[in-house]
Amino acid sequence: MTSPLQILAQYWKHTAFRPLQEEIIQSVLQGKDCIALLPTGGGKSVCYQIPGIILPGVSLVISPLIALMKDQVDALQQKGIAAVAIHSGMQKEEVKQVLLDASESAYQFIYCSPERLESPLFNEYLSLIPFSLLVIDEAHCISQWGYDFRPSYCRIVETKKKLPSIPTIAVTASATPLVLADIQIQLGLLQPSVFKQPFIRPNISYSSFESESKINKILEILQKVPGSSIVYCNSRKQCKKIAEAILLQGISADFYHAGLNQLIREQKQLSWIQNKTRVMVCTNAFGMGIDKPDVRTVIHHDIPDCLENYYQEAGRAGRDEKRAFAVLLWQQKDLTELIQNGEKKFPPIPIIKEVYQSIADFLQIAVGNGEGIYYDFDFNSFITHFKLDPLLVVNVLRILEQEGHIQFNEQIFLPTQVNFSTDTETLDQFEIMYPSLEPLIKALLRTYAGIFYNRISVYEQTLARICRSDIPTITMQLKQLHTHGIIEYLPRKETPQIHFLVNRAPAQFLHINQDHYLQRKKLNTERITTIIEYASLSKACRSNFIGQYFGDNSTVVCGVCDHCLDNKRTAISEADFNQIELLLKANASNGINTEVLMREIKNISPKKIWTVLNFLQSENKIIISEEKRIFWQFKNQ
Known part of the structure; x- marks a missing residue:
């Protein structure tokens, strides 16, 4: 074997x-x-x-x-x-x-x-x-x-x-x-x-920045770190806006989200995989299942709603095990909004029932009907007509999914469906009368077994390649065959769809397991608290924080995240410590101004000097006055 x-x-x-x-x-x-x-x-x-x-x-x-x-x-x-x-x-x-x-x-x-x-x-x-x-x-x-x-x-x-x-x-x-x-x-x-496996990824340097101008920080990172990059955003509009800003700086960039049709998404993805596009600015619709090993930076323009999502998305960096960077950008208003959105994610049960009623009214589904049926769902028309908050509606749809009432997918792709609706004799005559359509007819019959008797999914891209044509021409010819009654033609669908798993219930009797619902809400609040704690973490190792969240208590400090690097930079040797201490003691009678201290000790960085001063102050060995003058406390020697 x-x-x-x-x-x-x-x-x-x-x-x-x-x-x-x-x-x-x-x-x-x-x-x-x-x-x-x-x-x-x-x-x-x-x-x-x-x-x-x-x-x-x-x-x-x-x-x-x-x-x-x-x-x-x-x-x-x-x-x-x-x-x-x-x-x-x-x-x-x-x-x-x-x-x-x-x-x-x-x-x-x-x-x-x-x-x-x-x-x-x-x-x-x-x-x-x-x-x-x-x-x-x-x-x-x-x-x-x-x-x-x-x-x-x-x-x-x-x-x-x-x-x-x-x-x-x-x-x-x-x-x-x-x-x-x-x-x-x-x-x-x-x-x-x-x-x-241990959750630490030793080649990924995690960092988090509170940034007044996120786009400037993104550009700074991209200029410092060469190579392929992903920039995650929460909104489709923001994706396009940031991609355009990056392009203006001469950096190859594109945007990607679920609102684009499938063919365009595939083309954008392929261009990025082949390194023709350096930066992909995208929603979380991008990246799942993509195995691109040489991603050097994953930047989050917006903070995800849980550490699980962040870890999975950031983990798309450095799969070749070379040094890579995962950067989270945030502002105080982002943290406030995250908490508010957490409340919207689990609205009161009466609100869920109201939205459910509105969906049934919008799709015109009577009580006791709908099971097994897919309904096209124009999300924007729905929220406009019923004057509903988009995030609330998305979350109610997710809750209705979790409770087993519906399935909702905004990224659904139903391919073009075709089957022949004529007999072979008529088809032979038609090919003689319309020779320009013969290559497409032959391609359909030879490529898709059973298409003459059954409705089959066909792919315009495949047909275009076989017929040595292009997709718009193939689409036009399929419509012509349909008009002439040769085929039944159902065009591809990429609109969001709701699939009712059970018949529509009267809204007041909609079943929701309240105990489980409230428990999920509590856990969601805890996840939001954790991602906020990660974003604003001070001093502790970020890899270690992630590992402990996932139950990996064996993790040690990574040495490469922003805090570990900062701690290395501020590490004080015994000689440096003694040099600062001796100078302070020498000026004990009148004290010494902090600016003078910095000038006198040129071989040690100001950051390291302040690390020593903070330590000595915490040990009550020095006093720093409001005028920033340092006095040594002899009684504590």
């Missing part, structure tokens, strides 16, 4: 594993359940992908985001490894074909959203597919005590019960001890092996 190290060398071109990777892989290969808590950039995917390659069957990987699944599948396919993703943008026939192929071992990896696990079609094929490994990626989503709870994750355990003879591996980068324990309970893991 090929060894894990040989697989690593063959597909990843590495000659050695990172810490704990090999131990985790061996545990999985021995058929044991395990939980792997590895920091961002710690190589989590390798820990289950290598066993998935070695084991004889199919690995089922549960992942929360379509974009994350797509990046992982693309990366595996580029290595020549058979992988596929099943997501909400696919039609029933497409999913059925994937599952049928999987039952014949056509794939080594199937990536799947937790919602898809519950579909009758998936369960129909579950026993037919030779699964050998169950992987839960972003496993912290299973805990309602975590920062990113997804109710659909709680139902993964039902699938696990149907696959009792295969090992389970749950992986995450950001779980506190409370969440880690909950992962084990929710998945029903009995005595799993738990692997935890």
Whole structure:
């Protein structure tokens, strides 16, 4: 059998594993359940992908985001490894074909959203597919005590019960001890092996600045530190504004957020990955699943609402293990706003019910209807019509998700759907009459199996490449075929959508688990307090602070964060200390002015001198008058 190290060398071109990777892989290969808590950039995917390659069957990987699944599948396919993703943008026939192929071992990896696990079609094929490994990626989503709870994750355990003879591996980068324990309970893991890497990233220098002009500070950092960079912002408008300001300084920059269409997002992302764009200014919609090792700086223009998010985003720096910088910028008003937004994140239950009623009115859903239906949701029209606070609405949608009523995704992408609505004889005649459309017809029939009888997802970019055309022309020709009655054409959707999981309830009877809701609210307040404490931390090591938050009490000072570097700069040698002390004693009778002291001792920095003065003052050995004159206290010698 090929060894894990040989697989690593063959597909990843590495000659050695990172810490704990090999131990985790061996545990999985021995058929044991395990939980792997590895920091961002710690190589989590390798820990289950290598066993998935070695084991004889199919690995089922549960992942929360379509974009994350797509990046992982693309990366595996580029290595020549058979992988596929099943997501909400696919039609029933497409999913059925994937599952049928999987039952014949056509794939080594199937990536799947937790919602898809519950579909009758998936369960129909579950026993037919030779699964050998169950992987839960972003496993912290299973805990309602975590920062990113997804109710659909709680139902993964039902699938696990149907696959009792295969090992389970749950992986995450950001779980506190409370969440880690909950992962084990929710998945029903009995005595799993738990692997935890230290949270300290020795090559990342963390720093935090209270800054009057954030854009000037960003420009200063980018001018001092060359190389690829990410700048995170909370608003889409701010992304564009900051990218333009950076461009004005002659630094290559672009902006990215979920409001851009998918093709533009992919083009921007590729340009940044290829280093054609140096700085990506973005919302947190950017970065998940992207493995770019040479990011030198991650700058947060706005403070995230929890340390988990900050750690994950900052961890996208320095994955090549070379020196990198994670910088948090803030102002006092940001901290006040963070606390206020925390209150909006968990509004009173009567307010939740009012917003729920407004959503039902806006979408025109009667009581007892809506289950299983996707509704286009024009967010801006909704908040304008009902005069609601945007942040409040986003948070209510998230709460309704967590309570199992709906699914909401502002980044949803439903591909173009096509199926032929004519017979073969008519189609042959049409091709003769309209020869300019023949290449597209042939491309559709040859590329997408079953499209003549079933509605299939098609991709304009693929068709444009096959037809040696461009996307606008392909889109126009699809519309022409639809107009002539040759195909049924449903254009791609990128509008936000609400999916009702259960029928719409009367608002006054909307079920919300009040005890759990209030507990989540309390934990959220604690997370906000922690990120504020991190931002305004004085003197203590930032890496050590992060590690302790995540339960890593073994962390030592990193030596490279802003405070550790500052402490090194102010470290006083015994000789320097004695020199200052002797000069103070020599001028004990009349005292000495601090400015004169600084001039007399030129070989020691003013900062170090003040460190000594503060120490001596705290020991009651000196008195510093209001006129900044220092007097030695002989009685305390």
